[in-house]
Amino acid sequence: MQEQDRPQPGSGEPSGEPAADPTPPPATTSSAPPSPAPPASMPPPPVTTSAPSTTAGRPTGITILAILAAIGGVFAIFGGLIVMIGGAAIGVAAGSAGFAGLAGLFGALTLFVGIAYLAFAWGAWGLRPWAWTLGVGLAAISIVLGLFDLIGGNWGAIVSIAISGAIAYYLFRPEIKSVFGRT
Secondary structure, three states: OHHHHOOOOOOOOOOOOOOOOOOOOOOOOOOOOOOOOOOOOOOOOOOOOOOOEOHHHOEHHHHHHHHHHHHHHHHHHHHHHHHHHHHHHHHHHHOOHHHHHHHHHHHHHHHHHHHHHHHHHHHHHOOOHHHHHHHHHHHHHHHHHHHHHHHOOOOOHHHHHHHHHHHHHHHOOHHHHHHOOOO
């Protein structure tokens, strides 16, 4: 009959034995007072610049110019190759050496401009000092060519002149010049 008086394991009824405490006993403390908690660290103050920046301190505007210059350079290289090869082939097929030579010259110039834009994109991405000079030179050439187009009656060249003027203005801003190491 005593077996019935004993609780079954896991039945939840208290047994005659004391329950084991799952938590370990508190550690004995030494006579030294407890060390204070380390002070909360303050976050560093935000860095403010006059030009928004991306990684490595490159202003966002320069990043945009570099990407657009790379895209324009690739298109100019392909366009220059097509004009050189296609124009020469059409000139030869038509029997016009003058047309073939003019197409080859125009294609070579376009190819050269495309390479210059790719060089500017690479230099601007790496903030090379020579890239600033190249960018200003390309903007100036674009303005001059746009003025020739405007004189020739192409009123759409106003957009090209305005964009090139804005790029030149941006490159001449003091904070942009200083990023390129120019003073």
